[in-house]
Amino acid sequence: MLLEVENVVKHFPITTGLLVKQTIGQVSAVDGVSFDLSPGETLGLVGETGCGKSTLARCVAGLHPITSGRVRFDGDDITNLPRARMRAYRRDIQVIFQDPYGSLNPRRRVGSIIADPLVVHRVSRGTELRRTVQELMERVGLNPEHYNRFPAEFSGGQRQRIGVARALALRPRLIICDEPVSALDVSIQAQILNLLKDLQDEFGLTYLFIAHDLSVVRHISDRIAVMYLGKIVELAGADELHEHPRHPYTNALLSATAVADPDEAERRRRIILTGDVPSPIDPPSGCRFHPRCPKARERCSSEEPPPALRDHLVACHFPVEAGEDLTTSGSGGRPA
Amino acid sequence: MSLLEVTDLKVSFPTSDGLVQAVRGLSFTVDRGRTLAIVGESGSGKTVSTQAILGLSPGADISGTALFEGVDLLELDREQLRRIRGAEISVVFQDPLTSLHPLYKVGRQIEELFHVHRPDTSRAEARKRAIELLGLVGIPRPDRRVDDYPHQFSGGMRQRAMIAMSLALNPKLIVADEPTTALDATVQAQILELIGRVQAEFDIALILITHDLGVVAGIADEVLVMYAGLVAERADRRTLYYRPHHPYTKGLLESIPGSTGTRGDRLRPIPGSPPSLIDLPSGCAFHPRCPYAMPVCAAERPPPAKVTGGGGHASACWLPHEAVGLGPEADALRLQAKEA
Ligand SMILES: Nc1ncnc2c1ncn2[C@@H]1O[C@H](COP(=O)(O)OP(=O)(O)OP(=O)(O)O)[C@@H](O)[C@H]1O
Ligand SMILES: Nc1ncnc2c1ncn2[C@@H]1O[C@H](COP(=O)(O)OP(=O)(O)OP(=O)(O)O)[C@@H](O)[C@H]1O
Ligand code: SF4
Ligand code: SF4
Ligand SMILES: [Mg+2]
Ligand SMILES: [Mg+2]
Numbered sequence: 001m002l003l004e005v006e007n008v009v010k011h012f013p014i015t016t017g018l019l020v021k022q023t024i025g026q027v028s029a030v031d032g033v034s035f036d037l038s039p040g041e042t043l044g045l046v047g048e049t050g051c052g053k054s055t056l057a058r059c060v061a062g063l064h065p066i067t068s069g070r071v072r073f074d075g076d077d078i079t080n081l082p083r084a085r086m087r088a089y090r091r092d093i094q095v096i097f098q099d100p101y102g103s104l105n106p107r108r109r110v111g112s113i114i115a116d117p118l119v120v121h122r123v124s125r126g127t128e129l130r131r132t133v134q135e136l137m138e139r140v141g142l143n144p145e146h147y148n149r150f151p152a153e154f155s156g157g158q159r160q161r162i163g164v165a166r167a168l169a170l171r172p173r174l175i176i177c178d179e180p181v182s183a184l185d186v187s188i189q190a191q192i193l194n195l196l197k198d199l200q201d202e203f204g205l206t207y208l209f210i211a212h213d214l215s216v217v218r219h220i221s222d223r224i225a226v227m228y229l230g231k232i233v234e235l236a237g238a239d240e241l242h243e244h245p246r247h248p249y250t251n252a253l254l255s256a257t258a259v260a261d262p263d264e265a266e267r268r269r270r271i272i273l274t275g276d277v278p279s280p281i282d283p284p285s286g287c288r289f290h291p292r293c294p295k296a297r298e299r300c301s302s303e304e305p306p307p308a309l310r311d312h313l314v315a316c317h318f319p320v321e322a323g324e325d326l327t328t329s330g331s332g333g334r335p336a
Numbered sequence: 337m338s339l340l341e342v343t344d345l346k347v348s349f350p351t352s353d354g355l356v357q358a359v360r361g362l363s364f365t366v367d368r369g370r371t372l373a374i375v376g377e378s379g380s381g382k383t384v385s386t387q388a389i390l391g392l393s394p395g396a397d398i399s400g401t402a403l404f405e406g407v408d409l410l411e412l413d414r415e416q417l418r419r420i421r422g423a424e425i426s427v428v429f430q431d432p433l434t435s436l437h438p439l440y441k442v443g444r445q446i447e448e449l450f451h452v453h454r455p456d457t458s459r460a461e462a463r464k465r466a467i468e469l470l471g472l473v474g475i476p477r478p479d480r481r482v483d484d485y486p487h488q489f490s491g492g493m494r495q496r497a498m499i500a501m502s503l504a505l506n507p508k509l510i511v512a513d514e515p516t517t518a519l520d521a522t523v524q525a526q527i528l529e530l531i532g533r534v535q536a537e538f539d540i541a542l543i544l545i546t547h548d549l550g551v552v553a554g555i556a557d558e559v560l561v562m563y564a565g566l567v568a569e570r571a572d573r574r575t576l577y578y579r580p581h582h583p584y585t586k587g588l589l590e591s592i593p594g595s596t597g598t599r600g601d602r603l604r605p606i607p608g609s610p611p612s613l614i615d616l617p618s619g620c621a622f623h624p625r626c627p628y629a630m631p632v633c634a635a636e637r638p639p640p641a642k643v644t645g646g647g648g649h650a651s652a653c654w655l656p657h658e659a660v661g662l663g664p665e666a667d668a669l670r671l672q673a674k675e676a
Binding site for chain 2 (some may be wrong): 189191239263272
C-alpha cells in the first residue's frame with residue numbers, strides 16, 4: 001500500500017472570547033475515516049459541500065494536524081510529524097487545489113511559481129532550474145516562452161495547468177487533487193482530465209481525486225468513496241458503485257446527478273431528498289443520514305451503523321437491495 | 337406572436353483595453369409557457385444578453401430590438417422597465433445572497449414586492465401571500481421562517497426564497513441565470529424539480545441560463561448554444577443532443593465525462609480556449625478551434641441557416657446542412673466537406 005488512512009478524525013474547536021479563548025463546541029469535519037491506496041491507483045472522493053473532503057485531503061497531506069487516527073505513507077507512520085521530518089514526505093505528496101484563480105500569487109511570474117518547490121527543496125537552480133521549469137510547462141501543455149508572464153495573462157484552464165506543473169515538479173508519488181476541474185468549463189475540464197490521466201500513465205502517479213461531480217469522478221477513478229458529514233458511507237469500484245449503489249445516500253446522489261441525455265433524463269426516476277445537509281457542529285444521532293433517508297427506521301436514529309469496511313463497503317443498517325426502488329418510499333420522482 | 341422576440345441584439349462595453357463585443361447580433365424567441373435554455377462556455381454572453389434586455393447592464397452600448405408582448409423593452413425608460421421587471425418578467429440569479437437584502441427579513445422582502453407593484457394590497461394580505469409563497473416552494477414551517485433573515489437560511493432555502501419572490505406577481509416570464517450552479521447535486525435536483533413544477537402549474541415561460549448540459553437535458557424545450565456572443569446552434573432538446581450540426585455543440589457534448597462510452601477512455605475536448613472578445617477571430621469565431629475549419633471559415637461569418645435536424649433546427653456553420661449527428665457517418669460528411 002502506498003497510503004493507509006486509519007480511522008482519521010479531525011475536529012475544529014469552536015472558540016469564543018477575544019482575550020481568553022474558550023472552546024464552546026467543535027466541528028466534526030472528519031470523523032473516523034479509513035481507506036487505502038495502492039501505487040498507480042486513483043481513488044475518487046465525492047460528497048456535498050462541507051462533508052469534509054478538503055479537510056481529509058489536508059490531513060493526508062500533513063497540512064493539518066489530526067485529532068486522532070493514523071496516516072501511513074509507503075509503510076512509514078507520518079501522523080502529525082514535526083515540520084522538519086515531514087519535509088521528506090512533502091516531496092512525495094503534492095496537492096492541486098480547486099481554484100485556479102486564488103491559489104496562484106497574482107504578483108509573481110509563472111516561471112517562479114512553478115519553480116517554487118524546486119527551490120524550496122533545493123533540487124535545482126540557475127539555468128538548470130529554468131530548463132526544468134520550461135520542460136514542465138511544455139509537458140502540461142503550456143507555451144514555455146510564457147515563462148515570464150503573470151497568472152492574470154492565462155485563462156482558467158491554463159492556470160490549472162500551472163498548478164499541475166507545480167505539483168509535478170518534485171516528481172511526487174501521490175498527488176491529491178482537490179476539485180481540480182470544478183471551476184472549469186466542460187471542454188477545458190476534459191483537457192485537464194486527459195492531462196492528469198496521461199501524467200499518471202507516464203509517471204506511475206497515484207491520485208486521491210476529490211470532486212462533487214460524480215460523472216467526473218467515475219471517469220477518472222478506479223474506486224470511489226462517498227462521504228457524508230465527515231464519514232465515508234460507501235466505498236466500491238467505480239463501475240460497481242454506479243451499477244449497484246447500496247447506501248441510500250449514494251442512490252440519491254446518483255439519481256440527482258444530471259445526465260446530458262434527454263431520453264435518459266426522462267427515464268430516470270429521481271429520489272428527491274428532503275431538507276439540507278445538517279451541520280457538522282451538531283450532527284444527527286445514530287446514522288447521520290437518518291433525517292433525510294427514505295429508508296430510515298427507528299434503529300437508525302439511535303444506533304450508528306458500523307463503518308464501511310473492505311471491498312464493497314457500505315455503512316448502513318438497511319442497505320439498498322438490487323431492484324429495490326427508493327423513489328416510491330421517498331417523496332417521489334420528478335413529475336414528467 | 338412569441339412572448340419575447342429578440343432581434344439582432346448587440347451589446348458592447350467600452351473599456352480601457354478596447355471594445356468588448358460581448359453580444360454580436362443575437363436573435364431568438366421564447367413562446368408562452370415554454371423553456372428556452374441558453375448554454376455556452378464562460379464569457380460567451382449568456383448573462384449579458386439577458387441583462388441588457390432587462391435594463392441591467394449599465395455602461396453597455398446596446399442595439400437591436402427585444403419585443404415583449406409586442407413592446408420593445410430596449411425603448412422603455414427606467415421607470416417603465418422597472419415596472420415590467422419583477423411583475424411581468426422576474427429574474428432568479430445564481431447567488432441569492434446578492435439579490436436578497438441581508439438586513440431585511442425574507443418575508444418582508446416578498447411583501448415589499450406587493451407594496452411596490454400592487455399598492456392596493458393590504459399589509460395583512462401581503463404577509464399572507466408571503467407565507468403561502470414560501471410554503472409553495474417547500475420551506476418548512478413558512479409561518480415561522482417568514483421572519484428569518486437571509487443568513488438564517490441555507491443556500492438551497494435562499495434559492496427557494498428567490499423562486500418564491502420570482503413567482504409573487506404571477507410573471508409571464510422567468511429568467512433564471514445559473515439558478516443551481518452554486519448548489520449541491522441533491523439540492524440542485526430539488527430546485528430544478530421545483531422550477532419545473534411551478535412553471536407547468538402557472539404556465540410561465542422560462543429562460544434558463546446554464547453552462548451545464550446535464551441540467552438542460554432534463555428540463556428544456558429548446559436549446560440555444562452561444563459562442564463568442566452569437567448563436568452557434570438552436571434546436572429542440574432531442575435534436576440538439578442527438579443530431580447536432582455545429583462542431584462547437586458536438587465538441588461540448590463529447591467533452592462530457594461518460595460521453596465516450598467507457599470509463600477511463602480519453603475524452604475528446606475542444607482544443608484551445610475561447611477567444612478574446614476584444615480581438616475576435618475573423619469569419620467564424622470558432623475557426624481557430626474547429627477541427628473541420630475550411631478556408632471560407634476564416635474569411636466569412638456563417639449566417640444562421642436551417643439544417644436537416646428537423647423543426648426549427650438552425651446552425652451558424654459553413655458545413656453542409658445534412659452534416660448532423662455525432663456518429664461516424666456525420667463525421668465523414670464533415671471531413672469530406674473539409675477536404676473538398
Ligand atoms: N479551519 C477550519 N476551522 C473550522 N472549521 C473548519 C475549518 N476548515 C473546515 N471547517 C469545517 O469543516 C467542515 C468540512 O469542510 P471541508 O472544507 O473539508 O468540506 P468539503 O467537503 O471540502 O466542502 P466543499 O465541497 O465545499 O469544498 C465544514 O463544516 C467546514 O466549515
Ligand atoms: N461591465 C462589463 N464591462 C466589460 N466587459 C464585460 C462587462 N460585463 C460583461 N463583460 C464581458 O462580456 C462577456 C460576456 O459575459 P457574460 O457574463 O455574459 O458571460 P456568460 O456567458 O454569462 O459567462 P458565465 O458562464 O461565466 O456566467 C465576458 O467576456 C465579460 O467579461
Ligand atoms: S442506517 Fe438507516 S438512516 Fe442510515 S442510511 Fe441506512 S437506512 Fe438510512
Ligand atoms: S463555420 Fe467552419 S470553423 Fe466555424 S464551426 Fe463551421 S466548420 Fe467550423
Ligand atoms: Mg473542499
Ligand atoms: Mg453568466
